[in-house]
Amino acid sequence: MTAAPVVNEDRHASYTDAHIKGILRGVKTIAMVGASTNWNRPSYFAMKYLQDKGYRVFPVNPGAAGQTVLGEKIFASLRDIPEKIDMVDVFRAAEHVPPIAADAVAIGAKVLWMQLGVRNDTAAETAEKAGLTVIMNRCPKIEYGRLSGELGWHGFNSGVITSKRRKI
Amino acid sequence: MTRNSRYGFETLSIHAGAGPDPATGARSTPIYQTTAFVFDDADHAASLFNLQTFGYIYGRLTNPTTAVLEERIASLEGGRGATCTASGHSAQMLAFFPLLQPGDEFISSRRLYGGSITQFTRTFKKFGWSGLLVDTDEPDNVRRAINPKTKAIFCESLANPGGVISDIEVLAKIAHEHGLPLIVDNTMATPYLCRPIEWGADLVIHSTTKFLSGHGNAMGGAVVDSGTFDWGQGDKFPSLSKPEPAYHGLTFTETFGDLAYTIYGHAVGLRDLGPTMAPMNAYLTIMGCETLALRMQRHIENAQAVAEYLSRHPQVAWVSYAGLKGNKYHALAQKYLPKGAGSVFTIGIKGGYDAGVKVVESVDLFSHLANIGDTRSLIIHPASTTHRQLSVEQATAAGAGPDVLRLSIGLESIDDILRDLDQALGQAARLAA
Numbered sequence: 001m002t003a004a005p006v007v008n009e010d011r012h013a014s015y016t017d018a019h020i021k022g023i024l025r026g027v028k029t030i031a032m033v034g035a036s037t038n039w040n041r042p043s044y045f046a047m048k049y050l051q052d053k054g055y056r057v058f059p060v061n062p063g064a065a066g067q068t069v070l071g072e073k074i075f076a077s078l079r080d081i082p083e084k085i086d087m088v089d090v091f092r093a094a095e096h097v098p099p100i101a102a103d104a105v106a107i108g109a110k111v112l113w114m115q116l117g118v119r120n121d122t123a124a125e126t127a128e129k130a131g132l133t134v135i136m137n138r139c140p141k142i143e144y145g146r147l148s149g150e151l152g153w154h155g156f157n158s159g160v161i162t163s164k165r166r167k168i
Numbered sequence: 169m170t171r172n173s174r175y176g177f178e179t180l181s182i183h184a185g186a187g188p189d190p191a192t193g194a195r196s197t198p199i200y201q202t203t204a205f206v207f208d209d210a211d212h213a214a215s216l217f218n219l220q221t222f223g224y225i226y227g228r229l230t231n232p233t234t235a236v237l238e239e240r241i242a243s244l245e246g247g248r249g250a251t252c253t254a255s256g257h258s259a260q261m262l263a264f265f266p267l268l269q270p271g272d273e274f275i276s277s278r279r280l281y282g283g284s285i286t287q288f289t290r291t292f293k294k295f296g297w298s299g300l301l302v303d304t305d306e307p308d309n310v311r312r313a314i315n316p317k318t319k320a321i322f323c324e325s326l327a328n329p330g331g332v333i334s335d336i337e338v339l340a341k342i343a344h345e346h347g348l349p350l351i352v353d354n355t356m357a358t359p360y361l362c363r364p365i366e367w368g369a370d371l372v373i374h375s376t377t378k379f380l381s382g383h384g385n386a387m388g389g390a391v392v393d394s395g396t397f398d399w400g401q402g403d404k405f406p407s408l409s410k411p412e413p414a415y416h417g418l419t420f421t422e423t424f425g426d427l428a429y430t431i432y433g434h435a436v437g438l439r440d441l442g443p444t445m446a447p448m449n450a451y452l453t454i455m456g457c458e459t460l461a462l463r464m465q466r467h468i469e470n471a472q473a474v475a476e477y478l479s480r481h482p483q484v485a486w487v488s489y490a491g492l493k494g495n496k497y498h499a500l501a502q503k504y505l506p507k508g509a510g511s512v513f514t515i516g517i518k519g520g521y522d523a524g525v526k527v528v529e530s531v532d533l534f535s536h537l538a539n540i541g542d543t544r545s546l547i548i549h550p551a552s553t554t555h556r557q558l559s560v561e562q563a564t565a566a567g568a569g570p571d572v573l574r575l576s577i578g579l580e581s582i583d584d585i586l587r588d589l590d591q592a593l594g595q596a597a598r599l600a601a
Contacts, residue, residue, distance in 0.1 A: 040416045042423045045220040116425035150222035152185055155238030155430055156249040161175055165188040
């Protein structure tokens with residue numbers, strides 16, 4: 001008897017550490033859709049952290065286009081960014097993601113990343129069909145912190161076991 | 169999300185949270201005996217104070233040695249994160265702190281460590297928190313007690329001192345039907361014997377002073393968050409779901425997602441209440457965790473042997489150990505603690521209060537003291553010590569009536585343990601004769 005094929009397998013329920021690490025190591029430029037100029041918003045936290053880790057972050061927010069946040073000019077849309085974008089990080093509610101996914105495909109991004117609490121399977125399918133890698137319901141800041149050991153500084157379960165000395 | 173699923177319990181007990189020290193390569197976890205940590209520059213300091221980046225500020229909030237223990241315990245319990253505290257009692261305070269406002273209530277099993285009953289029903293009242301004690305063996309008692317002010321349900325997986333086992337899965341179901349978290353004190357079972365989060369618990373707390381440190385040398389507590397409870401529902405938990413004035417209006421659930429509860433525990437709980445675990449105690453507890461599985465195996469093996477021996481002893485009226493066939497909680501023990509029913513239990517001595525006092529004064533190998541979960545075997549007469557703040561009725565309800573002795577069976581040679589108990593029981597018998 002052969003095993004029944006797995007149907008409705010949820011590829012986005014969990015991601016391997018190696019997969020996330022590969023993305024965070026591979027990308028250099030990140031467009032952050034829904035970036036806020038308010039220093040106490042989650043997107044501001046994430047942008048500041050990612051800048052500290054050496055990523056160039058391009059903020060996107062039509063309501064604040066032309067303003068500056070953390071030294072970067074805010075763009076009205078992904079299509080307005082003059083530089084090549086590796087990853088699109090979405091700080092918008094799930095229902096707003098499909099047009100953002102379409103734009104991410106149009107500008108040739110390699111990764112579409114939806115923030116913690118954000119999941120849109122239709123948008124994910126659009127992006128994946130165009131060859132993009134999709135991550136949903138995760139925060140790149142938290143994942144970076146988890147995989148680099150920083151999250152453990154605050155008592156979190158990183159899931160990482162190693163006898164190798166980490167780089168500082 | 170399944171965490172650490174590739175590794176076994178023993179591996180996690182030794183390795184979780186503790187890679188080689190990044191600065192020196194030291195393989196054993198260094199004791200970071202420092203109060204504070206330097207900032208790279210003013211902007212780095214601002215980012216840390218704003219909770220915008222990860223890092224150390226001040227020892228009251230976080231410490232690298234303590235963080236290893238926090239990750240270790242979170243990992244062993246299958247949780248998202250943990251906050252360590254100065255004691256098990258302060259772990260209880262920290263566990264409730266994000267959940268309760270003045271006027272709020274929680275429902276607790278009435279079968280608890282006596283000190284917890286006092287904390288819940290008397291001291292917490294000064295914060296405007298009410299702990300309502302019910303007999304959770306009958307789940308309808310819990311359902312009936314829930315009202316709009318109720319914010320949590322609390323029980324001990326294996327209750328101290330009576331060898332009582334809570335039906336965690338049933339209590340979790342009731343809690344979740346009402347949008348409440350279930351908090352389980354897993355001190356007496358340890359994650360080696362029982363992992364409450366796998367049965368639906370949302371928060372797990374420990375007195376790490378007991379089996380996790382295991383050697384009777386380090387005070388401590390821990391609060392573990394499963395990371396799966398929705399703190400944002402219905403504005404029931406405003407500390408987590410509403411803007412926090414002390415952090416410029418930051419909302420913990422929105423900014424930190426499933427890290428919110430544990431970050432709140434450090435950034436507000438430890439910051440403002442201050443019951444921080446000492447780094448030296450964290451180190452000793454890390455050492456204890458490394459041998460947890462081995463120690464627990466011997467603890468339960470010895471405890472089972474002692475319980476069986478005493479159940480046949482002429483001076484002993486009854487033995488309340490769920491590992492014994494015929495015990496009221498034996499079926500629950502087989503479900504929740506299949507490896508063994510722990511090593512702390514109570515017995516009833518013939519001759520009542522005076523006989524109980526005589527036994528604790530006559531033991532020579534057992535130590536007469538107010539602790540459990542040590543390598544050494546321990547004994548106490550709760551009615552004259554841990555439970556003496558309670559009324560006779562309360563103490564009896566908590567399993568600590570006048571004839572009750574609590575034993576914590578250690579790791580000594582089993583023949584020596586049995587011989588010491590036998591001679592002490594003999595002296596009590598001569599007193600009565």
